[in-house]
Amino acid sequence: MALTVAARPQVTKISLVQALEDSDAFTAIAGATPGETVAVIEYLLALLYASDHIPRTDSEWREWVLRGESLAPAAAWLRNDAHERWNLFDPVHPLGQNIALAPFMTEHGVGPAQIVIEQAGDYNQFFDHRHLHHAHPMPADIAFRALLTQMSYGLGGNAKVGKDWLGPLLFPQSVARLGGRVRVLALGRTLGETLRLNLAPGTRRPNDGLNYSWTGGRSRRSFEGRKVTRLPDGPADAHSYLCRSMLLHPTRMSDGSLGVDRVLMGSGEVLPDLPGEFCQDAVMVKRGSKGKDNWVQLRPSADRAMWREAHALYATVAERTKDKDLYNRLALLPGTRVQLWAVGLIARKSTPVAWVADEFPYVPGQEMEFREVSEGGSAICEYVARALWKAADTARVIVYPNPKPSDIKQQTERFNGAADMWAGAGDHFHVLLDAVAEGLEPAEALVGFAAEIAALARTSLNNRLDSLSSHGPGLQARLQAQDRLRGSLTGSRAPHFLQEAARVPR
Incomplete structure (x- = not known):
């Protein structure tokens, strides 16, 4: 064969x-x-x-x-x-x-x-x-x-x-x-x-x-x-x-x-249900069910790109809670860089939708650094996605002052650049991981990443607002939405690295 x-x-x-x-x-x-x-x-x-x-x-x-x-x-x-x-x-x-x-x-x-x-x-x-x-x-x-x-x-x-x-x-x-x-x-x-x-x-x-x-x-x-x-x-x-x-x-x-x-x-x-010896590579994630936290194996998702689950992979690598598994053995190779390749099949019941696959660098001895940047990078993106929604809602209130309740979600999505931000953030996230694999300090890497995501967010919002008129309510919606996003990205509630990125001259 x-x-x-x-x-x-x-x-x-x-x-x-x-x-x-x-x-x-x-x-x-x-x-x-x-x-x-x-x-x-x-x-x-x-x-x-x-x-x-x-x-x-x-x-x-x-x-x-x-x-x-x-x-x-x-x-x-x-x-x-x-x-x-x-x-x-x-x-x-x-x-x-x-x-x-x-x-x-x-x-x-x-x-x-x-x-x-x-x-x-x-x-x-x-x-x-x-x-x-x-x-x-x-x-x-x-x-x-x-x-x-x-x-x-x-x-x-x-x-x-x-x-x-x-x-x-x-x-x-x-x-x-x-x-x-x-x-x-x-x-x-x-x-x-x-x-x-x-x-x-x-x-x-x-x-x-x-x-x-x-x-x-x-x-x-x-x-x-x-x-x-x-x-x-x-x-x-x-x-x-x-x-x-x-x-x-x-x-x-x-x-x-x-x-x-x-x-x-x-x-x-x-x-x-297979014991751990037959799931040497398993990435475990916490999923809530009826008020309880259950640990289950990571599944591919149609709603979340694979890189958005990298923090779960690096948490498994860092914690190594099982006595013997793939990650415990890789830890025996300090300084040896490998790529962790994650593959899954997204399906809708019995119908396949798409294969998903992504690679993540790992250098034994740098477990905590990878965990820090993957968790920090994910938190930055999640926060920015919420900030984009708030900016979109600000524009929606001005453009559609008397909406039907059933139309509010669709009207807000017209101005919501979160999906565009997520689509572009993956490349920046992989650059972040590669930089840490090459020895860059996590804090420095995360400040640079935060600056890139903030710029991506501004571009994503502006692209969504381009259809608005340049005067009257359209101009007002544009300016207030941009101001709302600016305040979210630089305010005291923003993740530390977003605040740091805002202070660095660009």
Whole structure:
């Protein structure tokens, strides 16, 4: 199965064996989407765990990272593994699939686009007017990577299968392991370094191994009766967990290579709430519920860009409340800069909306500095957003002196530059983090950031006020709104760094 990787200075396709054997010759996995990239890295990690080529302790893990331990032993294990296990179209044990769906393929198989999360959605017609049933062949390597992405990020909802095929529980699909949360990976300079950074040390457990297919090996769930969950036997099992029952039908492409022309997909294995050992990267956030504060894993949001949650990530990095996790191990590499890559899938129920991904620098030993600037930067932006709303409301009162109550919100939004400010603040926030990573003092960095956000706020407000007339109520609304914003940004209630920024000559 081919993977797409970035190799200086080009992008090329390689096999799983090559990805492990020459991992430090490649800079990164080049997936079609962030989710596909994560899913392939997850699978490579599963191979390392299954081959038992992993560090045993945190100190050994540190040595692996610092000296660049070769991953070739895992490649050798994979090369010598039984070849029939790696056949995507094996008639008995197809890789990563459930052969029990075979009797239904001829009559019910649909086009392979169904397995591509971004295309199938809720099974409606696609944006390019292809229907789900159109059997446009898909190259086998693309289908394999789509299969991995479904196993990692598949959404809940009802499958396009018969309720009487294997049992009624084949129909309702559960959210896959990463489908409801933000996954954080530590990125290194090469693919090999990325894999080493994200390996959790330990000793291979007797029953832990790769999930080659639905049949053979582990005893899988039944689709009759009640829903049954299964705790993974170990990290190899967890990283290759079969969260979907899928089957791919082979065909010959126009160039003679193997492809897929029809697929079936239903419910797969169901995970329970996973303990911390299987969520080494989890970012925990406090969410209120019925008067209580609950700690839950960070989820992607359609309303908040990923960088706006950076303070939660850096709080997790700084506090390191778990005994052993990704962030505790990264702390063993003082002075070594890595990028923390956060990826999530935003969905509206069972319909995907967008992939979100962002990178955040981290230098072990500077945990508190990153936490200070991320929290301070977020607080500045939140305050400025409220100030822009107040300025907009000031303009609204003058322009619309006798509004209907139902129109007030829309009228205020006409002059509210908060959305424009948020859209532009992300770039400044990343410059802020990079400056701290390079050694700039947090206080100095935050003053500079506050000045940039204040300037952005003034521009955002002025752009919203441009439609007003230059005389009469329009001019009055413009001047009072600008004065309201100026007072908010420089007044005694403004965050300290905004007040400091106002005192610096520009």
